[in-house]
Amino acid sequence: MTSIRINEARVTQILQDLVRIPSVNPNFEGGVPERDMADYVEAFLSRLGLASERREVRPDRPNVIGILPGISADAPGLLLEAHMDTVQIANMTIDPYGAEIRDGKLYGRGACDTKASLAAMLAALEWFVENGIKPPVPVYLAATVDEEVNFLGVLDVLESGHRLAAAVVGEPTGLHAVVAHKGVVRCMIETIGVSAHSSKPEEGVNAISGMMKVVHHIDRTMSERLQGAFHPLVGRPTLSVTEITGGVAPNTIPERCLIKIDRRTVPGEDSDQVWREIQEELTRFAQEDGTLKLIVHPPFVLDYAMDTSPDSEIVRLVTAKAAEKIGEVRTHGVPYGTDASKLTRVGIPSVVFGPGSIDQAHTKDEWVELKQVALAAEIIAGTMLAFGK
Known part of the structure; x- marks a missing residue:
């Protein structure tokens, strides 16, 4: 069995890079297009030698979809999806783009919701490339726009033409598995x-x-x-x-x-x-x-509401890999919405998963525990390695 260990310092560096890029949704006060975030993700994928697609959802608001080839090249793939936009920074008590680290926590707008999930996904892809390992099926990483308002990004992913067997949607769930939401x-x-x-x-x-x-x-x-x-x-x-x-x-x-x-x-x-x-x-x-x-x-x-069977392959794998890291893993529902409902609505089983707590999302001093981000990267990589076998 392949042992997956992802360096916490490396994941932290990626997350700091992401938090330092302003990406407040343009529909909010002080908002800017997600272009600079997309540029970073695109350059990251290029450095790894991975093909990527830049899709202009709205002017200066592109999705970036990267592709990690799988052993079964023609099989339906696994989607890793995380949004790049954040809510507004008004009334924050910390530097929203400082990415300051204190007591094992990284502070900044989007640190928890949901740049930590995106950083973990990027680190997982990097681990596969640097170790010369292919997952069983292709893995698509989608860094998307506009989750905080109208979900335009994930809707565009569905129009991209990629065949998808299942999805992990990044949101702060404390490394537990969310299978239903309103x-x-x-x-x-x-x-x-x-x-x-x-x-x-x-x-x-x-x-x-x-x-x-x-x-x-x-x-x-x-x-x-x-x-x-x-x-x-x-x-x-x-x-x-x-x-x-x-x-x-x-x-x-x-x-x-x-x-x-x-x-x-x-x-x-x-x-x-x-x-x-x-x-x-x-x-x-x-x-x-x-x-x-x-x-x-x-x-x-x-x-739309989202409801994924706990018996689906993607839920079973994510919960099993998370349990290896943190012990007992809850499979539960939440009252808020995510990009996952658009995927499940068209028949793509999806689990909402990521580091951090929803209690820190959108707060005046938003933060995430760095240890959780590194663990999330390992859990996601473990899921990639097992899905579709």
Whole structure:
């Protein structure tokens, strides 16, 4: 049996390089395209002598897909996928790009979510090349854009034409295996009133007052109706009002009010159908009220729940290799979403796995334990070596 040992200092160096490259998603304040991150990954793969494909998902926002050939060259491959974008850096209490190391932890934006996973994957590829070892099947490493907003990167991977048997999707899971997570439907709801001077409110129709009825219906009726549903790994579906805007001046009856809602779906629910049900429910509510005028806008985010069988080869291998390093490994579900749901939806069994804790993701002092990053690299390499045998 081949022994896999990956140098922690080397993985740390890769992670420091990645954290020092700003890659805040352009949809957030202070965001930049992921181009510089893609340049780094592309150069890394080139140095290893591996072929790679640069795919412009949006201007200056490319995916990079590297290919490590396998013994069975024509077999469907194993995908290693990790996103390059991060959330915003506002209000951070550390240098977001300093990649400072203290007490065995590396600090910086994206250190945990999810540049640590990407660093582990790159280090695993490097180990195979430097040791002259081929995995049983081809391994594709996809460094993707836009996971934090619209999942454009992973959707582009599905259009790349590569035949994929399974996937490891990098996210901070503490080296445990996530096999299920929720989906999400986010949309805007708008109430329409009639503007008037606030000294004569009877001459107008207050859109904010109308929205109060809508919010009450969402919180008391639609949300409570979901309490009967339950998934053993991810819990209950939820519905929340998350933003509200309305009015133009303190002395004007508002003619517009807008809310955003977040509906989390569970495995077994279809997000498209959930969206249609929301639209139908609120349209019917307005008609029954008789005074409400509202618009339910199409979703600006629509994603699907993910559910992979714990008995699938990729889950069994990842959990077995992780157990060799950390002992007991949990196979569980989480309430947040990942790129994995897009892969499982088209029949690619996927496991979400990586170093770090979701509790550190997006925080003001984001960090990851370096020992975990090195262990993740060894676990991923072990999975690559065993998958498809």
